[in-house]
Amino acid sequence: MKTFAISAALASVLISTTHASTLQQRDLGLNAGDIHDAVIKWRDDTEAVSAFLNSAVDIVNQALNNGQDSIDITGIANTALGRENDELNQKKTIELNFCPNLSTTGCNPDKLGNGVIDGANTTLVTNGDFISVVNALQALSSAPAGTSASLAKDQLNIINNGDGNVGGRCGSVLPAIDLYFQQVNIGLIMQNGDRSLSGVHPIPPSACGQTGVPQPSAAVTL
Numbered sequence: 001m002k003t004f005a006i007s008a009a010l011a012s013v014l015i016s017t018t019h020a021s022t023l024q025q026r027d028l029g030l031n032a033g034d035i036h037d038a039v040i041k042w043r044d045d046t047e048a049v050s051a052f053l054n055s056a057v058d059i060v061n062q063a064l065n066n067g068q069d070s071i072d073i074t075g076i077a078n079t080a081l082g083r084e085n086d087e088l089n090q091k092k093t094i095e096l097n098f099c100p101n102l103s104t105t106g107c108n109p110d111k112l113g114n115g116v117i118d119g120a121n122t123t124l125v126t127n128g129d130f131i132s133v134v135n136a137l138q139a140l141s142s143a144p145a146g147t148s149a150s151l152a153k154d155q156l157n158i159i160n161n162g163d164g165n166v167g168g169r170c171g172s173v174l175p176a177i178d179l180y181f182q183q184v185n186i187g188l189i190m191q192n193g194d195r196s197l198s199g200v201h202p203i204p205p206s207a208c209g210q211t212g213v214p215q216p217s218a219a220v221t222l
Contacts, residue, residue, distance in 0.1 A: 028111050028191045030097045039197055042090035043181070045083045046174065048135075052080035053169075054205050055099045056140070057158055063149040070146045077140035084137055087130075087177075094180055095121070096188065110207035112186060116179050123176040129167040133159050160207045170208035177202045 056073050063071050098117055099107035107118040124130040136155045145172070162168035178201050188194040 025193060028187055030111070030187050030191055032188055032192060032194065034093055036188065036194070036197065038090040038093040039184050039200055040041050040180050042087055042177065043200055043202060045087045045090065046177065047220055048083040049080045049169075050203050050205035052076050053156060053159060053207065055203075056152070057207060060149045060153045060156065063106060064153070071149045071151045071152060072145040072147070073152065074141055074145060074147075077137060077141065077143075081134070081137040081141045084134055091124075091180065094184060098183060109181075112183060112190075116183050120176040120179040123172055127166065127172075129172045129176070130164070132163060132166045133169055133173060157209075160205065170204060174202040174204055174208070 028209050055076060057074055059071055063069065065182055095107055095117065098110045098112070100111065103107070106117060107121055110117050136158045140152060158168065160168050160170050162172060167173060181197065181200055181202070184194070185197040185200070188197060
């Protein structure tokens with residue numbers, strides 16, 4: 001299982017950036033309402049996908065324990081796929097606010113000057129971790145009724161834990177999303193003193209346990 005890890009250098013940047021004495025209030029030109037709403041909607045999307053994963057794992061395990069290898073989770077998988085795809089809308093809203101040269105150089109530099117969003121985007125997009133989750137959900141949502149529980153279990157494992165060099169939601173995708181949340185948190189504190197997102201994190205499924213979420217943001221809890 002590939003896991004997402006913050007380098008020592010990046011951790012140092014996060015700690016120094018978010019230390020109370022360094023958060024000097026200034027106008028960053030952020031649309032506070034838009035980015036606050038984006039975090040909440042993104043959090044809710046992760047919760048909906050995780051709820052699907054919890055239900056699907058239960059359905060698959062029950063079928064296999066009963067000696068059955070035929071399930072139908074197409075409907076709930078399709079709903080989860082829609083919520084997973086909606087996460088990209090919230091991601092884009094945050095990037096449009098924090099990344100002044102988004103169309104040319106991506107999120108480097110960003111308005112906080114620490115490169116965190118750029119690094120998180122590398123995990124989600126460049127490394128292919130996010131699209132791997134989407135592809136597995138697509139496979140589950142398009143599978144016919146009576147599909148193999150064993151095959152569904154394999155797809156669920158890819159979503160949660162990744163596949164080869166591509167990370168899953170537990171150790172890679174959700175921690176990277178958490179970094180987006182914390183950058184918004186920092187930006188709102190700096191711009192107008194709003195700390196309402198300080199305790200907001202993506203919601204993992206039960207299968208993740210304590211893996212990866214929300215440890216990567218532990219250093220930036222304010």
